[in-house]
Amino acid sequence: MxxxxxxxxxxxxxxxxxxxxxxxxxxxxxxxxxxxxxxxxxxxxxxxxxxxxxxxxxxxxxxxxxDILARSLRRGQTMTVGFVVGNIANPLLAEIALGAETRLREAGYAMLLANSMDDPALDSAHIRLFRQRRVDGLLLSLTDDRDPDLAAELARANVPAVLVDRDAARYPGVAAVLYDHASGGERATEALIELGHTHLALINGPPASRPARERASALRRVLRRHPEAAGLVRSGAFSAQHGESTMASLLAQDNEAVPTAVIAGSNQILVGVLRALRRANVIIPKDLSVVTCDDQPLSELFDPPLATISRQPHELGEVSAELLLEQLNGGPARSVVLPTSFRPTESCAPPRQPARRRRGGGG
Amino acid sequence: MxxxxxxxxxxxxxxxxxxxxxxxxxxxxxxxxxxxxxxxxxxxxxxxxxxxxxxxxxxxxxxxxxDILARSLRRGQTMTVGFVVGNIANPLLAEIALGAETRLREAGYAMLLANSMDDPALDSAHIRLFRQRRVDGLLLSLTDDRDPDLAAELARANVPAVLVDRDAARYPGVAAVLYDHASGGERATEALIELGHTHLALINGPPASRPARERASALRRVLRRHPEAAGLVRSGAFSAQHGESTMASLLAQDNEAVPTAVIAGSNQILVGVLRALRRANVIIPKDLSVVTCDDQPLSELFDPPLATISRQPHELGEVSAELLLEQLNGGPARSVVLPTSFRPTESCAPPRQPARRRRGGGG
DNA sequence: ACCGGCGATGGAAACGATCTCAGGCAGACA
DNA sequence: TGTCTGCCTGAGATCGTTTCCATCGCCGGT
Known part of the structure; x- marks a missing residue:
């Protein structure tokens, strides 16, 4: 047989x-x-x-x-890098992962991917698992870059690591690739103020995340220079739900308190914001100016195209990989800051008058 | 010191x-x-x-x-699965990867990720590398599921594999998780015909990809049942460029030949289509009815919300992982078909009259 | 002609675990 | 009290490489 x-x-x-x-x-x-x-x-x-x-x-x-396994055991290096990411379904992170994986592969490394679902405990768990798998290096897009447990795990791993758009202050000897969120955020805020807006709102991500922190402080910094304008920051998850409920609550305020311009801290948040606006029949930019943060090719498809604080995630991924490779080749832990920019569009316009909708056709 | x-x-x-x-x-x-x-x-x-x-x-x-490395060498299993994906920056694939990784991690497996950038040669190369790394199983979202080289590589790997929304016909003993693209595609086509459309167009992905093939044949099947309607299929890359140039060329035809309804084969293609429409001042759905394929939460944000042939990519990822785990536990290579559905919205309306724009304000 | 040196090769010890196999020791039973 | 059974433990082989070390042959120098 x-x-x-x-x-x-x-x-x-x-x-x-x-x-x-x-x-x-x-x-x-x-x-x-x-x-x-x-x-x-x-x-x-x-x-x-x-x-x-x-x-x-x-x-x-x-x-x-x-047999790469046996080779790795003997040589003491696995030619493998672990990438801990909040959620690969986030298009920004996916683009970063793509850039990083491409560069790492060129250098002969393979990439292990783990999603921590915005749970700091999972971040730590993944670092531990990667350590046991003897990865040669780590790329980390952490949920909370101030988690002390994580610093300990990382120290134990004793391998080069690069933080991806996360603050490296607590992790001595760890490199980071950072966006200069401040510059894009400040320029956006200034543009809105120049248009005449005096009531700004930033619907932000969680303070555990560096991008959110940076943008909030950028907003505050600009407002300090412009006493004529006021702004508020609403922190929460990088989620559509946070965007939607926060936007709805902002619209539900007394008329003169309703912001005339809003900055969404991520595309996810934007999704929620737009939902709330549609439900309340708020028209962009007539009733409200809107700026979003993640640069998806989609923003130009909205009508009007959305003004964006933009960055190059693919480049971020490549640079992260590059910095890690430098360390893997014996170099020092070097950090890099990448620029962000503000791309204005017709989604930002001068405020017409203190909002006066909100009892429109919606639910 | x-x-x-x-x-x-x-x-x-x-x-x-x-x-x-x-x-x-x-x-x-x-x-x-x-x-x-x-x-x-x-x-x-x-x-x-x-x-x-x-x-x-x-x-x-x-x-x-x-040391998991040493354990793997001795035990002959690495508790690692390789995922070959066209491009993780594709939100659909990212969501699949998330679902798969989550399920695999629950079962104690780690996931290696490789992007093949829509290059069949890279697909093969990655399978070979994963084989040398002794992965226990493979998840494959191949560029071309009819590539013979690939069948050979796969056979050599001699590990369980699951094709992710790809045709398994050429790969004996390999499981597959397939979408029933036909059902969603047929329902969408029928809905458009019922609205009175007689000139349909499907701006499709490459024939090397199963989803594209399935949708094309679904369209043709329905048209065969409706002699009063005609339709054309334009194959190309899953790219915005293909969508844009194809849509533009369709609009540039003689008036009576211009389709009154168009189905975009992916979100990438949709991006290009919308660009072309905006440039030509074509209004949805007054001038043209539009249906898109990938179910992003974004489709509802367009104005009007876009009708969608939708699927559950997260579930697809989970099921793929599940089928792979079954094989890893000694079970047979079982395949599964997941449903797709059609969600109609106001982006589809009866055709007003043979198109008569195209010299509008655009470029 | 002898010896030092060098390049190429073979043998064997790692790397860090798993797992089989044999032996030791204790308890039970006669 | 002797023997058998059965549970634990320890020793060692093994997974598939890399790499150190010793050996061998060959060549040139004196």
Missing amino acids: RGGGAVRSGEALAVSQASRVSMQEVADRAGVALSSVSRVVSGHRDVSPVMRERVLRVVADLGYEP | RGGGAVRSGEALAVSQASRVSMQEVADRAGVALSSVSRVVSGHRDVSPVMRERVLRVVADLGYEP
Whole structure:
């Protein structure tokens, strides 16, 4: 019975029979020592041309492939990097992951991916697991960059790490790639004030996240320079729900307190904000000016296109990988700051008058 | 000099000194055999309570952690799964990856991620690399599910694999999770025809991709039942550029040939389509009815909200992982089909008259 | 002709775990 | 009290590499 099936292609035979061929088998078949095969395969040291060819022929014949696991154990490096990410379904993080993975692969590294679902405990757990898997380095987009447990886990890992748009202050010797959220945020705030807005609102992410912190302080800094304007910051999750409920509550205030311009701290938040606006029949930019933060190619598709505090996530990923590679090659933990910019559009306009809708057609 | 720095926390001392402690050291320190430590740590067999406690105490003292690499080498399984994905920046794939990673992690597996950038050669390369890394299983969202090289690579890998929304016909013994794109596609097509549309267009992805193939045949099937209507399919990349140029060329036709309803084969394509429409001052749904395919939470934010042929990518990811786990646990390669649905909105309306714009304010 | 040096090769010890196998010791039963 | 059974424990082989070390042959120098 066994082996009775029709064999479609001849060459596949040898391969499909042997489930896995080891270096020893290659050595035996070639009549050389195991160590010589290793030297040829890993191209490490002086090997005579005749030996090289002899071994390579058998390698090809048997379809030998090195076992990276065994190699890693012996060499003490796995050529693997762990990426801990809040939620890969976040388009921004996905783009970062893409940039990083691409660069790491070029350098011969593979990337382990773990989602921590915005749970700091999972962040720590993943770092621990990655450590046990002996990753050579870590890329971390942490939920809370001030978590002390995490600092301990990270220190124990004792491998190079790069924080991705997270504050590295608590993690000595750890590199970071940071966006200069302040510059984009300040420019956006100033643009709105120049348009005449005096009631600004920032519907923000959680203070545990650096981007949220930076944007909030940028807003406050600008407002301090402009006593004629006032602004408020509403912190919460990077979620549509936070955006929606916060926007709704802002609209439900006394007329003169309703902001005339709002900055959404992420695309997720934006989604909620837009939902609330639609329900309340608020028209952009007639009734409210809107700025969003994540630069998705989608923002230009709205009508009007949305003004955006933008960044290049793909570049962020690449730079993160680059910094990690530098450390993996023995370099120091260098940090980098990438710029953000403000792209104004017709979604921002001068305020017409203190809002006076909110009992419109909606629910 | 060395060690002269202030030590912040006492307990961190022991840990940070020893870069890595092995099972042998635990055994020595506990005065027991290496194999006994192994039994305790892996909780494998009968160990006396006194032995257990003695070992665990030393484990805690030294901060011992098992080396998964060595364990994998010995056990012959790495508890690692490789996920080959076209482009993780595609929100649909990211959501799938999230679902899969979550489920796999629950089962103790880690996930290696590789982007093949819509290049079949990279698909093969990644499978080969994953094989050398001895992954226990593969999740594959292939660029071209009809690539023969790939079938060979896959056969050599000799591990369970699950195709993610890709045709498994060429890969004997490989499981697949498939969307029933036909049902959603047919329902959408029928809905448009019922509204009175007779000129339909499907701006589609590449025929190498199963979803694109399925939707095209669904459209054709429905048209065959409705001789009064005609439709055309334009294949191309899943890209905004394809969507934009194709939509523009459709609009540039003779008036009576311009479709009155268009289905975008992906969100990327939709982006291009909307760009072209805006440039040509085409109003949805007055001038053109639009349906899109990927179910992003964003579609509801357009004005009007876009009708969608929708699916649950998170569920797809979970199910893919589940099927892979079944095989990893010795089960058969089972395949599953998930439903798709059509969600109509005001972006679809009866056609007013053969299009008569196209010299509007645009470019 | 002898010896030092060098390049290529083979043998064997790691890397850090798992797991089989054999032996020791205690309890039970006759 | 002797023997058998059965649970624990320890020793050692093993997974597939890399890499150190010793060896061997060859060449040039004197």
